[in-house]
Amino acid sequence: MKKEVKEEKFLKTGIEGFDELLGEGIPIGSSVLIEGGPGNGKTIFCLNLLKNFCNRGKKVLFMSFEEPEGRLREHLENIGINYLDLEKKGLIYLKRFNALDIARSVEALLSEAKKELLIDIQPVLIPKNFNPDIVLIDSLSSISSAFSGESSRFRIYMEQLFRYLEAHKITSFLIREVANPTHIGTNFVEQGEAVSFLSDGIIILYNVLRKNGIRERALEILKLRGINIKRRIVSFEIKNKQIFVVYPKKVLKGDYLLT
């Protein structure tokens, strides 16, 4: 008898309250931008994802362009992730990258390719011998800043990256730090434009400023291709041990400014 293999199509995040906003889940193979200002919780959100996915036996690659590996490992310990254990099981690959090195390698690849727009980004980004189900990148903004004055190169690089992830059915969460919530007004910001078009989903983490000077945290799923998301801005908290808790029914009300 033919054994029925049910292919998994959607991914739940496992973040408390968040999946209620999502419907079926995140379609496997999607690339999702995690946007927000500094301190809004982007890195912690991704670390929560990492923990939940690894606990379910998924292979996760965490690429950091910001914090050194040592500090990241401490971060993981704080959040309750047993790095060594997961590493032994082959579920986690934590790597610190230098954005300038990446920019230089892309430069070299592009000149080799004689301006052909197809370059093989695998060697400059994805470690050999590790085939991740999920890739987390912290952050596209640091990569972008290494391509200073070379926005077309950054764009080419991003197109290649998204193509690679899609071809390998890798679900990715890509952090993008933005000074202002770019989707609220009409001002589209510099190099962000390309990645916004390329991505399948956008999650925005806000720092809410109330008139009385109190700050709160809120988030929304702005878009997710193929999914009927709940379109609302809702509260969240970062609890002890940097655990993310979303309140899907607590819609933001009253007078506030999103930052």
Ligand SMILES: Nc1ncnc2c1ncn2[C@@H]1O[C@H](COP(=O)(O)OP(=O)(O)O)[C@@H](O)[C@H]1O
């Ligand atoms: N253990 C903790 N408990 C509660 N809040 C924390 C804890 N650690 C960090 N934070 C909060 O998390 C925020 C930093 O989140 P982070 O993910 O590093 O931001 P981003 O990556 O968006 O710059 C800070 O605003 C800080 O107040």
Ligand SMILES: [Mg+2]
């Ligand atoms: Mg961060």
